[in-house]
Amino acid sequence: MIQGKCVKMIIHADGTCSVDAINFTDATCTHATQQILQALNGQVAEEHLKPEARRLPPQANRQMEGSR
């Protein structure tokens, strides 16, 4: 059972990879997956942004509110 933020990567038998950010509650999930894509230096075949990815991390939210 996965608890807390993590990234789960499945490396398929043909060498292609599926990367899934789990339990992230804000846009840091995109940063986490992008880091891994950078290591893989790969061509992205498919990408899904889930609703949480549009939420800014708390600090960024505070900064945005502060600048209003």
Next chain:
Amino acid sequence: MSHYVECKPGFKDQQALIDALTAVGFDHDQIEVHAESAALYGYQGDERPQRAHIVIRRQHVGQAANDVGWERLADGTYLAWISEYDGRHRFNSEMQDRIKQEYAYHAVSSQQRALGRTVQRRELENGEIEVVIGGYR
């Protein structure tokens, strides 16, 4: 869950490629690493037009095999030089896929460990490798 990506890895990390070749059964001393590309030779000792920076000589590949190599291109990626013969024998598509799998694991695990994250690996029954990266704040 929040972000899902599928991708096809490309060889760019030299150490991860060496680690992948070791993981599929080659000894470290069978893997030559050259700063400048070296000539590849065929099974009769004939010099081939291809050159490579990472080389496994034919005696380590198999009987009647040719040298196998990976040439580092101008953009930093590696191009595999595998003869048609070797592509039907030891370096068949199954072996090449295993190298890709191991490369992906080693490239990601070394990057993530350097960032202070935990990396857990599990072999699945269907031949896939599951990697769980933790330690995010």
